[in-house]
Amino acid sequence: MYCVRNVTDNLYWVGANEHRLALFENIHPIPRGVSYNSYLLLDKQTVLFDTVDWAVCRQFLENVEHVLAGRTLDYVVINHLEPDHGASLEEILIRYPKVKIISNEKAFMMMRQFGFSIDGRIDEVKEGDTRSFGKHTVTFAAAPMVHWPEAMVTFDTTNGVLFAADAFGSFGALDGKLFNDEVNFDRDWIDDARRYYTNIVGKYGPHVQALLKKASGLDIKMICPLHGPVWRSDLGYFIDKYDKWSRYEPEEKGVLIVYGSMYGNTESTAELLATKLVEKGITNVSMYDVSKTHVSYLISETFRLSHLVLASVTYNLGIFPPMHNYLMDMKALNVQNRTAAILENGSWACKSGTLMQEFLESNMKKIGVLEEKVTLNSALSTDQLPDLDALVDSLIESMK
Numbered sequence: 134m135y136c137v138r139n140v141t142d143n144l145y146w147v148g149a150n151e152h153r154l155a156l157f158e159n160i161h162p163i164p165r166g167v168s169y170n171s172y173l174l175l176d177k178q179t180v181l182f183d184t185v186d187w188a189v190c191r192q193f194l195e196n197v198e199h200v201l202a203g204r205t206l207d208y209v210v211i212n213h214l215e216p217d218h219g220a221s222l223e224e225i226l227i228r229y230p231k232v233k234i235i236s237n238e239k240a241f242m243m244m245r246q247f248g249f250s251i252d253g254r255i256d257e258v259k260e261g262d263t264r265s266f267g268k269h270t271v272t273f274a275a276a277p278m279v280h281w282p283e284a285m286v287t288f289d290t291t292n293g294v295l296f297a298a299d300a301f302g303s304f305g306a307l308d309g310k311l312f313n314d315e316v317n318f319d320r321d322w323i324d325d326a327r328r329y330y331t332n333i334v335g336k337y338g339p340h341v342q343a344l345l346k347k348a349s350g351l352d353i354k355m356i357c358p359l360h361g362p363v364w365r366s367d368l369g370y371f372i373d374k375y376d377k378w379s380r381y382e383p384e385e386k387g388v389l390i391v392y393g394s395m396y397g398n399t400e401s402t403a404e405l406l407a408t409k410l411v412e413k414g415i416t417n418v419s420m421y422d423v424s425k426t427h428v429s430y431l432i433s434e435t436f437r438l439s440h441l442v443l444a445s446v447t448y449n450l451g452i453f454p455p456m457h458n459y460l461m462d463m464k465a466l467n468v469q470n471r472t473a474a475i476l477e478n479g480s481w482a483c484k485s486g487t488l489m490q491e492f493l494e495s496n497m498k499k500i501g502v503l504e505e506k507v508t509l510n511s512a513l514s515t516d517q518l519p520d521l522d523a524l525v526d527s528l529i530e531s532m533k
């Protein structure tokens with residue numbers, strides 16, 4: 134059965150929600166599911182904006198057929214060819230043999246790579262080109278590396294709708310609620326939106342900045358992303374988040390403590406550190422066990438907070454492997470502009486602190502490491518409490 138929503142006037146959401154998938158991109162957990170958004174415009178000509186993942190293709194096709202109500206599909210605009218949006222294009226081409234694909238050169242190259250039969254159906258566009266479908270005229274802007282090189286956005290100059298591809302998306306299934314004002318975004322969605330942005334697009338901050346610059350010249354009334362809610366009010370709230378994230382500026386002053394511990398001694402020292410911070414007035418403290426927390430959550434929290442404490446045991450003369458994995462991901466996603474503190478532990482040859490510091494200093498940009506380091510030889514002893522206090526004071530001082 135079809136399940137669609139009217140977005141505005143003659144524009145419809147024809148996407149679908151996915152609840153069964155455990156891992157997005159087969160990496161990131163999505164306990165709240167995800168939506169694959171696609172939009173269908175009924176003008177003099179009919180235009181589909183992007184398609185959906187193969188997993189929800191059947192629902193999508195029923196939705197498209199229902200909204201078309203017997204009309205044919207004239208155009209499909211492909212803003213982003215990544216298979217979670219482009220895979221169902223194949224079915225669209227089979228079912229609507231006369232449909233023309235509007236997209237850019239790189240996307241057409243990728244369509245061929247993925248084996249789509251597109252010959253004779255191509256309408257290639259470039260930055261600033263326009264197309265009119267009757268009442269609606271759209272213009273195209275390249276958005277390279279947000280989040281693939283072929284990505285572009287389409288702006289409807291008639292009604293101010295921006296089809297934003299992967300920009301302004303979020304994890305989380307919509308479950309009936311399509312618009313940002315139908316959910317409590319700041320309470321229920323922002324963590325998943327941040328986790329989506331930081332892990333999927335986080336590496337490409339300068340490219341997102343370039344897109345935001347282009348978008349600032351447009352009179353945008355509504356943002357239609359390919360995942361998550363459609364924005365029709367309070368656009369500035371989300372644009373501001375994107376601006377901060379893509380400049381690698383923390384959203385909040387606060388301390389993220391990520392610890393790796395086998396027998397609990399590093400963990401209990403991290404607990405004491407958190408307690409001392411809170412006692413001294415720093416209440417924005419979050420603590421995570423690096424072994425149990427999926428790295429996508431750690432990355433998201435790293436983007437949120439200004440300060441970071443890395444607490445790790447030594448493991449075979451190296452950094453505890455899950456901590457190393459987190460550091461590698463931080464590097465891959467370009468995390469910068471943070472202050473870090475180090476807490477290390479080892480029973481015979483403690484190396485983790487030096488190695489973590491070296492990693493931060495030689496692999497990452499603009500991460501300041503505090504001089505005050507705490508070194509445990511198996512467990513925190515009372516005569517080391519001044520070291521911990523010094524670390525706490527140094528963290529607090531650097532937050533001023």
Ligand SMILES: Cc1cc2nc3c(=O)[nH]c(=O)nc-3n(C[C@H](O)[C@H](O)[C@H](O)COP(=O)(O)O)c2cc1C
Nearest residue numbers: 394395396397398399447449450479480481482511
């Ligand atoms: C597989 C394995 C390898 C280890 N390698 C080292 C090492 O190279 N150097 C060292 O000082 N301690 C090493 N340790 C010991 C732990 O790092 C140490 O006991 C630490 O204090 C444990 O802290 P925790 O109580 O937070 O788990 C190793 C432990 C294990 C299980």
